[in-house]
Amino acid sequence: MTATAPPEPTDPVEEESEEPGGERFGAVRARATGVARWRPVTTVTALLVLVAGIGTGAFWTPLADRTWASSIATGVPALAEGHWWTPLSAALAGTHPVGALLGFVLAVVGLGWAEGRLGSGRTAAVLVVAQLAAVLLAIGVVVALAATGWVWAVALAGALTGGLSTGVLAVLAVASATLSAPWRLRLRLVLVGVALVGLLFLGHLADAAHTLALAVALPLGRRIAGPDLAPATPNGRPGRREWRLVAAAGLVVIAVIRVLTLLVPVAGPLGSTASDSTLLETLVSVVISLVLAEGLRRGRRLAWLAGLVLGAFYLLVGLFVVGVVIWAQSTGQMDQVELVGLAVFVPNAVLWSALLVWLVLGRQAFAVPSRRRLRRRAGGAATGPDVARDALHRHGGSTLSWMTTWPENRYLEHADGVTAYRVHAGVAVALGDPIVAPADRTAALEDFRALAERSGWMPCLFSTTEALADAARADGWRALQVAEDTLIDLEGLEFKGKPWQNVRSAFNRAGKAGIEHRMVNLAEEPRSVVAQVRAISEEWVGDKGLPEMGFTLGGVEEALDPEVRTGLAVDAEGRVHGVTSWLPVYGPDDVVVGWTLDVMRRSQDGFRAVVEYLIASACLTFQAEGARFLSLSGAPLARAGDSDDAVEGEHVLDRVLDRMGELLEPYYGFRSLHTFKAKFQPRYEPMFLVYRDEADLPRVGIGIGRAYLPDAGVRDLVALVRS
Numbered sequence: 001m002t003a004t005a006p007p008e009p010t011d012p013v014e015e016e017s018e019e020p021g022g023e024r025f026g027a028v029r030a031r032a033t034g035v036a037r038w039r040p041v042t043t044v045t046a047l048l049v050l051v052a053g054i055g056t057g058a059f060w061t062p063l064a065d066r067t068w069a070s071s072i073a074t075g076v077p078a079l080a081e082g083h084w085w086t087p088l089s090a091a092l093a094g095t096h097p098v099g100a101l102l103g104f105v106l107a108v109v110g111l112g113w114a115e116g117r118l119g120s121g122r123t124a125a126v127l128v129v130a131q132l133a134a135v136l137l138a139i140g141v142v143v144a145l146a147a148t149g150w151v152w153a154v155a156l157a158g159a160l161t162g163g164l165s166t167g168v169l170a171v172l173a174v175a176s177a178t179l180s181a182p183w184r185l186r187l188r189l190v191l192v193g194v195a196l197v198g199l200l201f202l203g204h205l206a207d208a209a210h211t212l213a214l215a216v217a218l219p220l221g222r223r224i225a226g227p228d229l230a231p232a233t234p235n236g237r238p239g240r241r242e243w244r245l246v247a248a249a250g251l252v253v254i255a256v257i258r259v260l261t262l263l264v265p266v267a268g269p270l271g272s273t274a275s276d277s278t279l280l281e282t283l284v285s286v287v288i289s290l291v292l293a294e295g296l297r298r299g300r301r302l303a304w305l306a307g308l309v310l311g312a313f314y315l316l317v318g319l320f321v322v323g324v325v326i327w328a329q330s331t332g333q334m335d336q337v338e339l340v341g342l343a344v345f346v347p348n349a350v351l352w353s354a355l356l357v358w359l360v361l362g363r364q365a366f367a368v369p370s371r372r373r374l375r376r377r378a379g380g381a382a383t384g385p386d387v388a389r390d391a392l393h394r395h396g397g398s399t400l401s402w403m404t405t406w407p408e409n410r411y412l413e414h415a416d417g418v419t420a421y422r423v424h425a426g427v428a429v430a431l432g433d434p435i436v437a438p439a440d441r442t443a444a445l446e447d448f449r450a451l452a453e454r455s456g457w458m459p460c461l462f463s464t465t466e467a468l469a470d471a472a473r474a475d476g477w478r479a480l481q482v483a484e485d486t487l488i489d490l491e492g493l494e495f496k497g498k499p500w501q502n503v504r505s506a507f508n509r510a511g512k513a514g515i516e517h518r519m520v521n522l523a524e525e526p527r528s529v530v531a532q533v534r535a536i537s538e539e540w541v542g543d544k545g546l547p548e549m550g551f552t553l554g555g556v557e558e559a560l561d562p563e564v565r566t567g568l569a570v571d572a573e574g575r576v577h578g579v580t581s582w583l584p585v586y587g588p589d590d591v592v593v594g595w596t597l598d599v600m601r602r603s604q605d606g607f608r609a610v611v612e613y614l615i616a617s618a619c620l621t622f623q624a625e626g627a628r629f630l631s632l633s634g635a636p637l638a639r640a641g642d643s644d645d646a647v648e649g650e651h652v653l654d655r656v657l658d659r660m661g662e663l664l665e666p667y668y669g670f671r672s673l674h675t676f677k678a679k680f681q682p683r684y685e686p687m688f689l690v691y692r693d694e695a696d697l698p699r700v701g702i703g704i705g706r707a708y709l710p711d712a713g714v715r716d717l718v719a720l721v722r723s
Helices: 014-015 020-038 041-056 076-079 088-094 096-119 118-145 151-157 165-176 181-202 205-225 240-263 279-297 302-331 342-361 369-379 385-396 401-405 438-455 466-474 498-512 526-540 610-625 647-669 670-679 694-708 714-723
Strands: 410-414 417-424 426-433 456-465 479-490 515-522 567-569 576-587 591-602 629-632 683-691
Touching: 041 088, 041 096, 076 088, 076 118, 088 118, 088 647, 096 118, 096 165, 096 466, 096 610, 096 670, 118 151, 118 165, 118 205, 151 683, 165 181, 181 205, 181 240, 181 302, 181 342, 205 369, 240 279, 240 342, 240 526, 279 302, 342 714, 385 410, 385 417, 401 417, 401 498, 401 576, 401 610, 410 438, 410 610, 417 694, 426 438, 426 694, 438 456, 438 466, 456 466, 466 479, 466 683, 479 670, 498 610, 515 610, 526 567, 526 576, 526 591, 567 610, 576 629, 591 610, 610 629, 610 670
Parallel strands: 426 456, 591 629
Antiparallel strands: 410 417, 417 426, 456 683, 479 629, 479 683, 515 567, 567 576, 576 591
């Protein structure tokens, strides 16, 4: 619309007498024009589908009931009659009212979103080319399979299809390449799931076209979208939460399909999906699947094992059934084989096999032990993490001691305290100092050494304090500095002077952007806020070339602990720009004396200085609450140089850790992080590795590496070295 001069003042009476509908019509027309300019391809496509659906009656009458169906819908019969235009005309008319209406919604919503990601020209090209190519290829495949006598293929050779869903799915597949993790993976799994379930259980010609379109569009998506819209990012593995959510969702889908095939049987590629299962049998199966899904969502090891057993069972029986069918067909004895429920069982076996592969690949995400096992580890009614919490409240601990409450740890109880450790590559790696009274440190070290030697492990303690290192040396252990704890003393802290200029600038930028700092318990926040925090974290994890790290690095699940505090940078619209989480540091007598930084993430499009703003704001908040210090934590593998008096074995470990730091720097930026923390004028305290003797050091280095990257496979490590 063009701007015009304001109208001359009119008499109020005349104004009221004018027709009110004129202004409303003008507003509607202006809005429609704006939408058409904003999404031209979507607008034109939606109008064409709407007009075709109304004109052909496809919105209320199946197209197969029309005598002229082969003149609009496409398929082998239409092309055999010489209707060469039907691959194009079929795109605008669905063959069934439900499909036609869903196609219209998909064109408006899905195509509209994808056009915003890809642009109008690229969207139109992918839509037209993918629709035509996939439909024609599907028809060719059906003709080839029909020649084998396969009943399903023969039936499809006489069927017609219509609708634009094939092209829209291809456009969505290409647009998925422009998304960041984890949404890229989620959208692709949904697309593949829709196509796979449709092909296995319905088996229409459109389902075959969907599968073929995705088989081409997904691998080529990034290339089609171009480097500007889909920049190359490392093909990182999903985070632990993503492994769990997808596994749980897969089981829910299997359960829903089980119910639908019982209530609404259809004719699929392998025959009718009608089953002789009773409603009670189906409900029992569904309940078991949902219970397992909840266990997988929580990362329970027992649920993972049960999923493996069920997946392996369905895979083996499915292979057996397919083998019987092949044997019967090859020997001409098919008429003697009674196949009941084949159309349901084999597709279910395929879905369970896909779930089995997912569970095997993501096995490290399902390591949470059952509560009963935790009680056995702790030797009493309380769980291991509860024992660690109780010891912390009694004795206090170091800046890393709260990490001993995380569920992946094992626990060794002492007379009055506990040591948390993990076992990797035959190495028992204790995290920080044993949580005991200072007078009991030597006894705790002896208990830990005895446990390791009984179990055939090499013991070591990682990131201990200098006091523990001194006690260990006096008891015959060796100690090597491997990191530096970064501490900010809060007493008298003021952000004045030139050294704090960057921090003051961060406050000014936040004020101009209308961003405020909130220190909260994340578990008590609304779901919308927690969802934003998860999205920021998963975006960061998913765009790395290596799996999510652990050990001394927590995530959102750890931040949900009621005793952990979370700092949020939130704008006036409630959008979270950045997040930090803070672990309590207990002193004796159950008093919190400081806080340790754990999670530190910013949104990709958040304002640049959000992390400086969050840390500085946390300093002021905790200072007002009476805390003595903040620990910005020792960045893993970013440490002080070699000590002058180190023996040769220690120099070897130095070089190993240095090399690991160099390799991981492009992915996780630990050394850059160590430099970043210097902005806050901290003081440094050494952190030590305590071990028995130099002969253990090569294995200890491997154990520490596996502790940080427990989910890394051989392919990940090879890619790391090649980088």
